[in-house]
Amino acid sequence: MNPADLLAPPSPLGFPAPYWFMAFFKVLGFSLHAVPMNLWYAGILLAMLLWWSGEHGRTWSTRLMNRMPVIIAFGVNFGIVPLLFVQTAYYRVFYPATILMAWFWLSVIGLLTLAYYGVYLYVIALRAGNVSRFHRAVGWISALFFIGIGFVFANGLSLMNNVAGWPEIWRNTSISGAALGTALNIGDRTLWPRWLMMFGLALTTVAAYTAFETAYSGHREGEGYVRWAGSFALKLCAVGVVWYGITALWYMLGTWPHQTLEAMFAMPRVPLTVLTGAGPVLVLLLLWLQRRGATRRVALATGFAQFGVVGLNAISRQLVQNLELAPYLNLMDEPVHTQWSSLIPFLVFFLVGVGVLVWMVMQAVAVNRREATAPSPGPTTG
Amino acid sequence: MHYPFWYVPFLTSPMLIAIIAILHVLVSHYAVGGGFFLAVETQHAYRTRNEAYLQYLRQHAWFFVLITVVYGAITGVGIWWTIGLASPLATETLIHTFVFGWAMEYVVFVLEIASAYIFLYYWGRLDQRTHVAIGWIYAISAWISLVIITCITAFMLNPGAWVRNHAFWSGMLNPQAVPQILARTGGSFLLASLYVYLHASFKVPISDLRSYIGARSARPALLGAVLVTLGGIGWLVMLPDSSRAALMTASVLNVLTVLIFAMTVAVFAMLYLGPYRNPGWVSPGFAILVLGAGMAATTTGEYLREAVRKPYIIYNVVFSNQILPAEVPHLRTVGYLNGGVWTRAYLAIRPEIPRGPVGSALATSMPAPANDREARGAAVFQYHCASCHATTIGYSPVGQLLRGWTPRMIRDVASQPEKVHFFMPPFAGTPEDSEDLALYLMRMRLPHPKGMYYGGPDLRSARLLR
Numbered sequence: 022m023n024p025a026d027l028l029a030p031p032s033p034l035g036f037p038a039p040y041w042f043m044a045f046f047k048v049l050g051f052s053l054h055a056v057p058m059n060l061w062y063a064g065i066l067l068a069m070l071l072w073w074s075g076e077h078g079r080t081w082s083t084r085l086m087n088r089m090p091v092i093i094a095f096g097v098n099f100g101i102v103p104l105l106f107v108q109t110a111y112y113r114v115f116y117p118a119t120i121l122m123a124w125f126w127l128s129v130i131g132l133l134t135l136a137y138y139g140v141y142l143y144v145i146a147l148r149a150g151n152v153s154r155f156h157r158a159v160g161w162i163s164a165l166f167f168i169g170i171g172f173v174f175a176n177g178l179s180l181m182n183n184v185a186g187w188p189e190i191w192r193n194t195s196i197s198g199a200a201l202g203t204a205l206n207i208g209d210r211t212l213w214p215r216w217l218m219m220f221g222l223a224l225t226t227v228a229a230y231t232a233f234e235t236a237y238s239g240h241r242e243g244e245g246y247v248r249w250a251g252s253f254a255l256k257l258c259a260v261g262v263v264w265y266g267i268t269a270l271w272y273m274l275g276t277w278p279h280q281t282l283e284a285m286f287a288m289p290r291v292p293l294t295v296l297t298g299a300g301p302v303l304v305l306l307l308l309w310l311q312r313r314g315a316t317r318r319v320a321l322a323t324g325f326a327q328f329g330v331v332g333l334n335a336i337s338r339q340l341v342q343n344l345e346l347a348p349y350l351n352l353m354d355e356p357v358h359t360q361w362s363s364l365i366p367f368l369v370f371f372l373v374g375v376g377v378l379v380w381m382v383m384q385a386v387a388v389n390r391r392e393a394t395a396p397s398p399g400p401t402t403g
Numbered sequence: 404m405h406y407p408f409w410y411v412p413f414l415t416s417p418m419l420i421a422i423i424a425i426l427h428v429l430v431s432h433y434a435v436g437g438g439f440f441l442a443v444e445t446q447h448a449y450r451t452r453n454e455a456y457l458q459y460l461r462q463h464a465w466f467f468v469l470i471t472v473v474y475g476a477i478t479g480v481g482i483w484w485t486i487g488l489a490s491p492l493a494t495e496t497l498i499h500t501f502v503f504g505w506a507m508e509y510v511v512f513v514l515e516i517a518s519a520y521i522f523l524y525y526w527g528r529l530d531q532r533t534h535v536a537i538g539w540i541y542a543i544s545a546w547i548s549l550v551i552i553t554c555i556t557a558f559m560l561n562p563g564a565w566v567r568n569h570a571f572w573s574g575m576l577n578p579q580a581v582p583q584i585l586a587r588t589g590g591s592f593l594l595a596s597l598y599v600y601l602h603a604s605f606k607v608p609i610s611d612l613r614s615y616i617g618a619r620s621a622r623p624a625l626l627g628a629v630l631v632t633l634g635g636i637g638w639l640v641m642l643p644d645s646s647r648a649a650l651m652t653a654s655v656l657n658v659l660t661v662l663i664f665a666m667t668v669a670v671f672a673m674l675y676l677g678p679y680r681n682p683g684w685v686s687p688g689f690a691i692l693v694l695g696a697g698m699a700a701t702t703t704g705e706y707l708r709e710a711v712r713k714p715y716i717i718y719n720v721v722f723s724n725q726i727l728p729a730e731v732p733h734l735r736t737v738g739y740l741n742g743g744v745w746t747r748a749y750l751a752i753r754p755e756i757p758r759g760p761v762g763s764a765l766a767t768s769m770p771a772p773a774n775d776r777e778a779r780g781a782a783v784f785q786y787h788c789a790s791c792h793a794t795t796i797g798y799s800p801v802g803q804l805l806r807g808w809t810p811r812m813i814r815d816v817a818s819q820p821e822k823v824h825f826f827m828p829p830f831a832g833t834p835e836d837s838e839d840l841a842l843y844l845m846r847m848r849l850p851h852p853k854g855m856y857y858g859g860p861d862l863r864s865a866r867l868l869r
Contacts, residue, residue, distance in 0.1 A: 029406055034499040046506075094472055094520065116491035116495070119487060196762075196766045198746060
């Protein structure tokens with residue numbers, strides 16, 4: 022059967038805004054989500070590993086885990102934006118893909134709750150200074166759950182694009198035409214490089230975060246720690262770049278159809294493709310400059326560069342997704358009934374919200390600055 | 404039928420929405436009311452220089468963040484996750500109608516998270532005025548979030564003028580919006596106080612401070628109970644006729660209506676006699692009892708709110724079995740299975756037995772069709788009926804409901820379900836489709852229970868019914 026026959030008819034309500042508007046917020050939201058998501062995806066695992074790696078490793082682990090509850094809160098929060106707009110623009114592929122793997126998709130909620138509370142349990146013990154074997158086990162379980170959640174996401178998002186694979190998956194996991202929700206997209210060769218590529222990117226994000234965080238608040242741990250953190254960030258980023266490079270090549274050359282490859286390596290997309298692939302090298306160079314200790318200005322540039330890398334990755338993913346779906350889904354064909362009466366209030370809400378957020382953050386930053394200039398109580402251990 | 408139907412044995416997939424929604428609202432109301440509690444009480448404690456109370460409030464803020472920011476936020480996302488899986492067409496409709504409503508809600512959600520963490524982690528570090536201001540930013544953001552989400556859920560029960568004009572604000576300002584906002588705001592104040600009692604009863608030793616906490620939280624709780632009652636009356640008045648009729652007809656809903664009334668009165672009485680008149684009553688036992696009663700009332704309310712919408716998910720817009728009312732005449736012409744994307748694919752492929760041990764195990768919960776017509780009937784059952792009915796065991800199982808029914812009765816309910824029960828959607832297929840469905844229903848039908856005595860000379864006649 023023709024897989025295109027499995028696509029639902031377009032919504033009679035039409036798109037509530039032009040496609041570009043939704044795609045912009047989807048990509049922006051994903052980029053904002055990806056930074057904290059990268060930090061828990063690879064960061065918790067590294068924090069567990071580095072607990073045993075000596076004094077500075079343990080300090081790094083403690084500092085990262087201390088901030089993890091807030092990082093997760095914002096990461097989950099930012100993930101809502103792409104989820105909202107993917108359901109608005111790509112609903113015809115999103116719903117079938119997630120329903121075919123419904124039990125795994127639903128498991129994300131349970132795994133996330135457990136992993137998140139696991140992190141809290143670990144951090145509470147960390148702050149009380151009594152991390153036991155039990156707490157370390159909980160930390161490891163959280164790390165593995167987050168990696169598992171990443172695998173489920175890689176399945177869901179790759180299955181969205183793998184319309185050609187739907188009939189076979191549905192045939193094997195349905196009863197009287199109804200999906201059992203027990204499928205995974207493991208037959209799709211794009212799944213593994215996509216999942217692993219994100220882990221490579223996550224390693225570079227953790228490296229950039231380390232430089233940034235050390236430059237801005239790591240000095241209170243002493244010069245030794247600052248030097249160690251600079252060197253660690255560089256090595257971690259190097260591993261991440263190699264990992265990202267290998268998996269990206271595998272993804273592009275090993276799984277992209279000829280048309281996608283041709284489109285992504287032709288004008289006007291080729292500069293984006295090259296930058297997406299080479300971006301992490303810029304971060305690596307910036308970290309090399311800070312290998313003996315971060316400076317705030319370069320660390321800030323590193324942070325921006327890594328956000329740029331993540332953003333470029335999100336844009337490229339969006340373009341590849343559209344190319345993969347092009348045989349089945351023409352988003353430009355959907356009728357558009359722009360909801361000005363709600364879009365304008367949203368933009369007003371957005372601006373006011375950003376203003377209030379900035380004011381609150383400024384209050385917190387002012388407190389931090391005031392406390393930083395006060396006499397230091399000595400190195401912190403969390 | 405436009406999307407694959409997710410078959411969940413025993414429970415039915417929409418019941419997963421109900422479970423996650425109830426688990427969420429028990430905390431989300433606290434997330435709103437608790438925000439007001441912290442803002443008002445912290446301001447009060449600063450003004451009265453009550454250090455002991457401030458110390459308690461700080462402890463409570465930690466408990467609050469741990470419960471609401473983690474569990475509350477994730478289960479909120481969980482509802483969205485589940486509605487997309489169990490009711491994709493309704494979700495598609497809601498998202499295309501209210502995407503910017505949700506986007507606005509998202510903005511205040513970011514403010515909630517940021518202000519909650521700053522309020523907690525900068526306690527004693529920010530000046531008092533700024534600290535209180537951030538508490539109020541949280542409380543107001545959380546309440547705006549409640550208002551937006553309530554408008555959307557109220558829309559599902561009565562979309563009002565939206566059905567005619569498809570205008571965003573007609574949908575948001577629907578007839579059910581104000582009553583439900585009142586009820587949920589009241590529920591937030593009420594539940595927040597009950598959580599405070601629970602927390603204080605375990606964390607604060609028996610003392611004047613515990614009594615003080617009990618007394619301070621009694622007034623908002625009583626105000627909350629009044630708002631819940633007013634909102635509940637408004638909800639009842641603004642119900643569509645079919646929902647009010649469902650409330651009167653279904654015996655389980657009769658019982659639940661009485662239960663919610665009884666629980667609300669019980670909570671009100673406990674609050675009045677307890678913390679309001681005798682603040683010293685706030686003990687762990689009392690707190691668990693009153694919070695349990697409050698949760699029971701909230702759970703019952705949520706269940707009722709969902710149940711009375713039948714046969715719609717969105718009143719007059721989407722049926723509970725993922726069909727748009729406007730599609731029914733077309734489906735009655737071309738046939739139900741032929742009219743849907745995935746049902747048409749089923750006719751082309753006819754997969755019967757799922758592969759793998761898990762798939763095979765899940766498949767055993769569904770009686771195997773004996774022939775081709777029953778197989779078609781089974782597919783009609785999955786897509787047309789299984790949103791609300793399990794097969795032979797579970798939630799509202801068809802096999803049990805049809806115990807002892809004659810073929811004619813089954814054919815009647817298969818061809819005209821809306822005439823048999825007004826809270827069922829109409830049959831959206833050809834007579835041949837309904838006959839296929841009837842044949843499969845007969846396969847699922849269980850026999851009349853044995854040993855029932857219907858009169859006659861003596862009990863031995865009961866054997867005739869075996």
